[in-house]
Amino acid sequence: MSGNATGSVADDGLGQLLRRCAERDPQALKAIYDAMAPTMLGVALRLLRNRPHAEETLQDAFLQIWRNADRYDQSRGSPKAWMIGILRYRALDRLETERRHTGTDELPDVAADMPVGIEDSRALATCIEELPETWRKSVMLSYVEGYSHSEIAERTDTPLGTVKSWIVRALAALKKCMER
Amino acid sequence: MSEILPQQPDRAGLYVFGLLRGQERREFEADLAVDPVLGREVAAWQERMLPLSLAIPPVVPSETIWPEIARLIAPREAVTTGPVRAMASRRAGGWAGWWDNVAVWRGIGAVAVAALVALIVVRPQPVSPPGMVAVLSSKAGPVFTVALRSDGAMSIAPVGNAKPPPGKVWQLWAVAGGEKPVPVGFVEPGRTILPRNDMPPDMRKPQILMAVTVEPPGGSPTGQPDTPIVFSGPLLPINGS
Numbered sequence: 001m002s003g004n005a006t007g008s009v010a011d012d013g014l015g016q017l018l019r020r021c022a023e024r025d026p027q028a029l030k031a032i033y034d035a036m037a038p039t040m041l042g043v044a045l046r047l048l049r050n051r052p053h054a055e056e057t058l059q060d061a062f063l064q065i066w067r068n069a070d071r072y073d074q075s076r077g078s079p080k081a082w083m084i085g086i087l088r089y090r091a092l093d094r095l096e097t098e099r100r101h102t103g104t105d106e107l108p109d110v111a112a113d114m115p116v117g118i119e120d121s122r123a124l125a126t127c128i129e130e131l132p133e134t135w136r137k138s139v140m141l142s143y144v145e146g147y148s149h150s151e152i153a154e155r156t157d158t159p160l161g162t163v164k165s166w167i168v169r170a171l172a173a174l175k176k177c178m179e180r
Numbered sequence: 181m182s183e184i185l186p187q188q189p190d191r192a193g194l195y196v197f198g199l200l201r202g203q204e205r206r207e208f209e210a211d212l213a214v215d216p217v218l219g220r221e222v223a224a225w226q227e228r229m230l231p232l233s234l235a236i237p238p239v240v241p242s243e244t245i246w247p248e249i250a251r252l253i254a255p256r257e258a259v260t261t262g263p264v265r266a267m268a269s270r271r272a273g274g275w276a277g278w279w280d281n282v283a284v285w286r287g288i289g290a291v292a293v294a295a296l297v298a299l300i301v302v303r304p305q306p307v308s309p310p311g312m313v314a315v316l317s318s319k320a321g322p323v324f325t326v327a328l329r330s331d332g333a334m335s336i337a338p339v340g341n342a343k344p345p346p347g348k349v350w351q352l353w354a355v356a357g358g359e360k361p362v363p364v365g366f367v368e369p370g371r372t373i374l375p376r377n378d379m380p381p382d383m384r385k386p387q388i389l390m391a392v393t394v395e396p397p398g399g400s401p402t403g404q405p406d407t408p409i410v411f412s413g414p415l416l417p418i419n420g421s
Contacts, residue, residue, distance in 0.1 A: 026253055033246055038238035046236050047198075055245055060403050062249045067362075067380035071332075076223035084233045085196070085226045092198040096205075096398035124231045142197045143229060144236065149199060164189075171193040178228055 014079035021069035029066050036080070037062075040087045047091040047146035057094055061087040095146050127177035135170035138163055192221035196229060202397055206366055210373045213333065252360070313418050314390045315339075316367075318411040324367060326390050328415060334364075334379055336372040343369045344394055351395040353405055354383040361405055367392055388415045 014035065020028030037058060044054035044061075064086050072082050128136055137156065141147045149167070153160040191208055194200050200208050212218045314326040322339045336352075344350045352374075353361035362383060365374040391412035393405040400406055 026250060029253065030246065030250070033249065037241050037245070039234060039236075041241045042236045042238040043233050045239050054239075055241055056403065058241060059245055059249055059252075063252055064380075066249075066253050067382060070381055076220060077227040078230065080234070081223070081226040081230045084230065085222075088196075088198065088233075090403075093398060094401065094403075095198070096201055097396055097401040124228065128232075139197070142199050143232060146198055148201055167194070167197070167199065168189045171190045171197070174228070175190065175193065 014083075015072075015074055018065075018069045018072045018079055021066055022072075029062065032065065032083070033062060036083055040084060043084060044087055044091045046144055047088070048094060053094060053098070054091070057087065057090045061090050064090070092146060123178050127174050130177060131170055131173060134158075135166045135173070138166045139170045139174070142167065190221075192218055193225050196222055196225035206368070209365075213373055311418065312384070312386065312415045314413040314415045316390060316392060316411045316413045322413075323411045324392075326413070326415070328379065328384060332379060332381070332384065334374040336367055336374065338370060341369065347397070348394045349397050349399065350392045350410070351399045351405070353391045353393065354379060355389040355391055356383060361391065363399060363403065364390070366399065384415075386415055386417050389413070390415060 014032060017028040017032050021032070040061060041054055041058050044057045045051060048054045048057065061083070065083055068086075072079065076082075128139065131139065134156070138152050141152050141155065142149075147155065149163055150160055152158075152167075153163045156163065158166075191200065195205065195208050195212075208218075212222065311330040312328045314328075315322045316324040316326060316336075323342050324336050324338055326334065326336050328334050350367040352364045352367050354364050355361045362380055364379050364383075366372070389412055391405070391409045393400070393407045393409055395405070395407065
């Protein structure tokens with residue numbers, strides 16, 4: 001009965017499951033886990049580049065989803081965005097405390113070329129596409145790879161102030177583009 | 181078109197992108213806790229960027245992850261005996277040792293109760309009174325008071341002017357007997373307002389211990405306290421019921 005985890009139905013399903021979590025139904029959390037854990041682990045691994053850390057972060061995120069399920073407010077966004085948000089902030093906490101080691105870059109920086117490949121992302125994909133290359137790269141390096149301003153400056157061999165300004169302008173452009 | 185430089189950086193956007201770090205992030209989260217407009221902006225950015233997260237290749241978690249989550253969310257009676265203890269010691273000699281020393285925590289708690297009684301008498305009632313209060317005390321006496329309102333908003337006020345050691349931060353934990361401490365946020369030397377989401381709903385009740393440890397900036401890297409408690413105190417209902 002809880003096996004349906006595809007398409008836009010999944011969002012409604014997840015909202016329902018979150019309500020059941022708020023009523024302390026562990027089966028509901030399990031169903032959410034089955035539907036979302038691989039996606040969430042993918043995101044965490046991409047940010048942290050360390051499997052044990054990513055899995056611990058995933059676990060922490062699910063505990064937080066369980067505890068805060070009653071605070072999910074559907075008027076503010078989809079269950080997926082809410083849950084991935086929780087995961088991302090946990091992962092970013094970790095990134096902040098653990099200073100990326102040079103040796104842990106197991107994954108190449110492919111973010112800048114990463115296709116945004118899912119059905120309802122045409123707006124985002126198009127808007128990212130429209131950004132000047134340097135802005136787009138900064139956006140991807142920060143959002144997908146979790147790099148800080150200074151890490152991006154270092155990696156792109158660009159003054160920090162310039163990187164900051166790229167990002168500020170890229171965010172404004174993205175927001176404007178997606179609102180139109 | 182792109183000539184026009186935005187006047188203000190989009191803090192909600194920078195936050196969602198993970199570009200606010202350290203103090204900047206904590207300040208933003210404090211604002212976020214009290215500003216519904218910021219909350220909506222953050223949610224909008226999360227939604228806007230969701231397709232990019234979903235486009236990252238998924239990775240199937242190890243089979244041990246779910247059973248551990250299931251154990252951690254199981255009703256308290258079921259976990260207070262074996263499993264939690266076993267799991268605690270599994271964390272490479274970390275916090276298991278001092279956590280086991282519950283007597284110390286209780287002792288600190290008792291001091292705090294006395295301090296709390298003193299403070300409630302002395303302090304004028306705020307306009308909208310908090311549901312629960314904790315006095316966080318060290319051996320030397322009360323250091324902070326914590327007020328937890330019924331809507332989950334939480335504010336922390338210093339009693340003196342203590343500061344964390346240079347280069348370190350104070351991290352706040354909520355601890356229910358027999359369970360792993362839950363990170364709640366950071367305590368600034370001055371007045372702190374914590375994001376509403378940070379205090380788990382099932383921890384918002386009397387006798388939950390609020391404890392502070394000294395951690396590196398950004399908080400304990402393990403997600404669990406690795407250092408001894410520097411001050412703490414239990415949450416107590418202000419109306420005595």
